Amino acid sequence: MNSEALLWGVAITAIVVANIVLVALAVIVHRRWQAAFTQAKDSASEGAALLAELRALAATQTALQAELQKSHTETLAATEALRLDVRALSAALGVFGQRLGRIEEDLERRAEAAQPVGVRTELERKSIEFATRLASRGASADELVELCGLSRGEAELLMRVHAKPGAKQEGAGR
Structure with missing residues (x-):
């Protein structure tokens, strides 16, 4: 113009x-x-x-x-x-x-x-390691979800695999 x-x-x-x-x-x-x-x-x-x-x-x-x-x-x-x-x-x-x-x-x-399934970041890996230690010490699934940022299914799986025998598993069967 x-x-x-x-x-x-x-x-x-x-x-x-x-x-x-x-x-x-x-x-x-x-x-x-x-x-x-x-x-x-x-x-x-x-x-x-x-x-x-x-x-x-x-x-x-x-x-x-x-x-x-x-x-x-x-x-x-x-x-x-x-x-x-x-x-x-x-x-x-x-x-x-x-x-x-x-x-x-x-x-x-x-x-x-292209990112392979199962590849986790360092933070995710450490979070799962921490959750595994908590589960083996008797932490509940609710505590794993809240403290480690896991999904409910991940927390319950860790509880089943790493919880001490006879420990109370909260949220199991949901």
Whole structure:
């Protein structure tokens, strides 16, 4: 939008400058004509030459205005073509962003699927070791869930495997 305003400004400035030049030329021609008329009223040939000069200036002005109009029309067409290109690029970038998002999601799923089952982080391994020691010392399944962050099923399994024989297993059979 800024370039369009700039182009309009240039076109208007060019028209104004052309009109100023033409007015100045017309004034010069008029003064010459006046001087020639006062010096030699009967010199018809000089008047005809000045008239021809004015006609040439008028034709030049008309041609210049037509050229400026043509340039303005071409500028508008180029601006519209650029707008369409920008819209197309914007749409393509949107599609590209969506595809990139899907690729990232797919890579995350593949990375999760590629991690072997049973592989635990160091923190998870230590938590299970601690829960195993607590279970062997008689801690309840509720305590294992609360203190070690285990699921109820994990706590009950540790209780069955590591609890001392005869120890009371809370939550068993749930």
